[in-house]
Each structure stands twice: as C-alpha cells, then as structure tokens.
Amino acid sequence: MSDETYPAKLRYHPEHDWARVDGDEATFGITWYAQDALGEVVFYDPPAVGDTVTAGSSYGELESVKAVSDIIAPASGEVIAVNDKVSDAPELVNSDPYGDGWLITVRLSDPSELDALMDEPGYRGYIAGLSA
Amino acid sequence: MSLRRVPRVSDLRRTALYDAHAAAGAKIVDFAGWEMPVEYLGVRAEHLAVRERCGLFDVSHMGQIEVMGQGARDFLQATLTNDVTRIGPGQAQYTLLPDDDGGVIDDLLAYALLDRFLLVVNASNIGACWDRISGMAPAGIEVINRSPDVGMLALQGPAWTGALTPVASPEPFSLQYMEATEAHVAGVPCLVARTGYTGEPGVEIMCDAADAPAVWDALMGTPDRPDATGLGARDTLRLEMGYPLYGNELSRERTPIPAGLKWACDLKHGGFPGAERMQREAAEGTPEKLVGIVLTEKGIPRGGCPVLVDGQPVGVVTSGTLSPSLGVGAGLAYVSSEHAERGTRLEVDVRGKPKAAEVVTLPMVDSSPRKEHHS
Numbered sequence A: 001m002s003d004e005t006y007p008a009k010l011r012y013h014p015e016h017d018w019a020r021v022d023g024d025e026a027t028f029g030i031t032w033y034a035q036d037a038l039g040e041v042v043f044y045d046p047p048a049v050g051d052t053v054t055a056g057s058s059y060g061e062l063e064s065v066k067a068v069s070d071i072i073a074p075a076s077g078e079v080i081a082v083n084d085k086v087s088d089a090p091e092l093v094n095s096d097p098y099g100d101g102w103l104i105t106v107r108l109s110d111p112s113e114l115d116a117l118m119d120e121p122g123y124r125g126y127i128a129g130l131s132a
Numbered sequence B: 001m002s003l004r005r006v007p008r009v010s011d012l013r014r015t016a017l018y019d020a021h022a023a024a025g026a027k028i029v030d031f032a033g034w035e036m037p038v039e040y041l042g043v044r045a046e047h048l049a050v051r052e053r054c055g056l057f058d059v060s061h062m063g064q065i066e067v068m069g070q071g072a073r074d075f076l077q078a079t080l081t082n083d084v085t086r087i088g089p090g091q092a093q094y095t096l097l098p099d100d101d102g103g104v105i106d107d108l109l110a111y112a113l114l115d116r117f118l119l120v121v122n123a124s125n126i127g128a129c130w131d132r133i134s135g136m137a138p139a140g141i142e143v144i145n146r147s148p149d150v151g152m153l154a155l156q157g158p159a160w161t162g163a164l165t166p167v168a169s170p171e172p173f174s175l176q177y178m179e180a181t182e183a184h185v186a187g188v189p190c191l192v193a194r195t196g197y198t199g200e201p202g203v204e205i206m207c208d209a210a211d212a213p214a215v216w217d218a219l220m221g222t223p224d225r226p227d228a229t230g231l232g233a234r235d236t237l238r239l240e241m242g243y244p245l246y247g248n249e250l251s252r253e254r255t256p257i258p259a260g261l262k263w264a265c266d267l268k269h270g271g272f273p274g275a276e277r278m279q280r281e282a283a284e285g286t287p288e289k290l291v292g293i294v295l296t297e298k299g300i301p302r303g304g305c306p307v308l309v310d311g312q313p314v315g316v317v318t319s320g321t322l323s324p325s326l327g328v329g330a331g332l333a334y335v336s337s338e339h340a341e342r343g344t345r346l347e348v349d350v351r352g353k354p355k356a357a358e359v360v361t362l363p364m365v366d367s368s369p370r371k372e373h374h375s
Helices: A032-038 A084-088 A111-116 A120-130 B018-023 B043-052 B072-077 B123-136 B160-164 B209-220 B231-241 B275-284
Strands: A011-013 A017-022 A025-030 A041-045 A058-064 A068-072 A077-082 A104-108 B027-031 B034-039 B055-058 B063-068 B091-098 B104-112 B116-121 B142-145 B150-156 B180-185 B188-193 B202-208 B288-295 B306-309 B312-322 B329-336 B345-350 B353-360
Touching: A011 A120, A017 A111, A025 A032, A104 A111, B018 B027, B018 B209, B034 B043, B034 B231, B043 B055, B043 B231, B055 B209, B055 B231, B063 B072, B063 B123, B072 B116, B091 B123, B104 B123, B116 B123, B123 B142, B150 B160, B150 B209, B160 B202, B180 B209, B188 B209, B202 B209, B231 B312, B231 B329, B288 B312, B288 B345, B312 B345, B329 B345, B329 B353
Parallel strands: none
Antiparallel strands: A011 A017, A017 A025, A025 A104, A041 A058, A058 A068, A077 A104, B027 B034, B055 B150, B063 B116, B063 B142, B091 B104, B104 B116, B150 B202, B180 B188, B188 B202, B288 B329, B288 B353, B306 B312, B306 B345, B312 B329, B345 B353
C-alpha cells in the first residue's frame, strides 16, 4: 500500500480518476482514495489500443477480491497506450497509483473537457466532503 | 471510478471488538446491519495466512438462540433437517432450518449442551430464525435470543493451537472436530468448539460480549499470534471449500438438496417441514445442482453471471471471486444437472464477455477442518 497523496500537477474527476496532461495526450489512472476504497486490486480489464473513450463513461474495470468497479474516463479521446504491467500485476494500482499503476493514455478529442476537472485542492475538498 | 456510497454509519451496530478492529487498521463495511471488518492488510494475504498458519476473525455479529425445556430435542428434530438425536452434550452439528415448503430459512450449527441446545445462526437471519423457531415451539419449550449478549471469535488455521495454548485453561486440545467444551481463555469463561467455516482446523470461541476484547487481546498477545482476518477472507475461504453462504447459495427458493446438502438432512426419518419434497428430490434428482467452477482464462466470475453451454444459458453463478489459493477466478454456480459433471466445459458470461470455465470437484483446495493439530 502507499501513502495518501494527490499530486498537484494532476487533474481530478469526481469518480476518483486522475489525468496527467501532456500536450494533446493525457494519461489516466485512479486516485489514492479510489484504490483505498476498492482494496487490493486483483484484476484489470483494459480497453484496446484504438478504442474510443468518452468523458464520464466507463472504459474498463478494476476488480478487488470482493468487488468490481468501472473506471471512468476523465476526458474523451482515442486510446493510444494501455499499461500491460497492470494487467500482469494489478496490485501496482495500490502500490503506485500515480506512477507504475497508470491505466491508459489517450489522444484527447476535446481538450476543453479538462476545464471541468478539479485541481488538487479542489479534489481534496471534494473527498473531505464525502466522508463528512 | 464509481464507488458505491455506504449507509450512514449511525444506522449500523458495532461489536465489542470495533475499537480493536479500528486500531488494527481494518476497512469497515456494512454487513447485515453491522459495521464489520472486511479486511485489515488485504483479503489475499489474510486468506493465505489462514490456510498456512492462523487467523482470528470477529464473528460476534452471528446469532445465538437457545432452546431448552422438556422435549427440546424432539422439538428440534421436528424443526431442523439434520438428525439431532445423533449429537449428545458437547457435540455440534451442521443443519438447516426449513420453511413449510422445504425452502431454507437459514443454515446453522446446533450445539447440544448439558441442559439446552444452542443454535448459532447467520447475522442476517436472526429475526427470521427467531420467528420460525419460537413460532413452532410448543408449550414448555423456551426459545431465547442470546445474540446481543454473546461475543464470538473464530481462530482458524493449522497453527491454531500455538495461539491458544498460552491463554486457555484447560487446554481444549483433546476436542475432536465438531466437539465443544467449556474452558477459560484469558480467564474468561468461554464455550470453545472445534468448528468454523474456513475449511481449516481451529476453534470458535463464544463468551459474554463484554469479555470478547479480553479474549481477542490475549490471543493477539501470544508469541504465535494469529493474523487479524476479516470477513472478506472468510468468504473466499468458504468459497474454495464449496461451503454455501445464505443469500447466495441458500434461500427459500430451493431446498438443501440441489445445494448438495442431503448429508445434513435426515431423509431416512423425515418428520420435519419439507421432508417429503426433499425425499422426492433426492430420489428423482433435481433439475439443477450446485457446482464449483474455475475459469480457465483470465477473469473473475461474480454472483449473477450467467453460465452458458454452446451460447445457451444453463445456470447462474451464485458466488465468485479470485481464489487466493489457486490464483484463478473461481465460483459456485447452480447449473442444469446434465452439465454438473466434473470436467464439464462451460462459459461464464462476465458482464457480456464469455469466459471459458470448467466444473471442478469441491473442495477446490486440499484442506480439511478435521486435520489434526501439530502439538
């Protein structure tokens, strides 16, 4: 397991997904809060390279021993890379949610969607409200 | 990621061990109206700790109903499916509480004690069991719900004696599987029974709820201390053994027979509700049977997933998980009896994706609660 962190350079979706933007591409993953709620991840069902993902919709699944969770895309685009390391070792999502536990990279179709995402202080305030 | 919201904590009940769980870093979930520890460090590690060494579960949410009075044995013989005349004081028996049609109200352990019977029932069914049993009880039979007063721990795994030896008096190690005795654990009067629902040898310990933290702390303070293990591991452990879970494999919709529980139904003597239907089902066979399945490709079957043969539905998964012992997706499923043979190739429809699977023998792992202890 990892320590609770929310990197300042990421953008956050209310379904507990993050986006790391690099030009017209973005890498997605789930937040520390999400992996903690899910528990030990044991299975990752990723999309295929070339698939289209839509902001706010599910693009894959993560499973713990007990539960299945949809992974929600923070923004729309075409999948250009899938993290096969997570398919082989799903626990990377727990141990390194913002690093080796990344899930997919997309070419953004509408970068203006990123404006709807939260910054780090905004997301921290949001999850504080969830547990209140 | 979508996360389900949990009910407001204030509506839920806590066992006497809640603070111990919180201190141990447990993830707490709503289970049958209780705030229970689902895992501490992780379901897989806890599961393997029980298979290989020893784990300690808080099962204080479970229910205890006492039945006493002249004729209590005859009353239970006419109320429960198993032959209660086969157990004497200090012995326990797995049995089921059927409704008038033979559907299952609950599965439970019946303990014969010196002057009474003790029924240990599922937390979610305490009310239903109480209603049924007290409703059927004739004059002179007393039925008492002890559930709120009883704390219950399960010490499970091949190294269970190591944790119990330093704190139990007398050492209850001469107990055979499904036997119970009174003993002191950490000075607390307890009922210690060679029972459990993990498939590993071990004991379940009942005491006054207020004393449960003292028993927990004493076991956790021994040199061979068990791992704290949560309900998540309890579920994966029982699933690998093929033990049914009420609400998944057992319900009022079916008798115990298609679940493979004929051995827990005294069909020879009958005389309990639904016995004739069960006798008929046992003689003629049932259209479907409960089987173990494992996926032969990556994926995890889940309760509710359809089971297919040649693309046609032949059954449904009732419980599923990633088996920590086998490292593959595994589950229990009701399937048409013609597809219930070991080795039968099936597919499980996992949210629209067909996954190759096969029927396996139960238990799925080489474990037995009857295994002798080390000392």
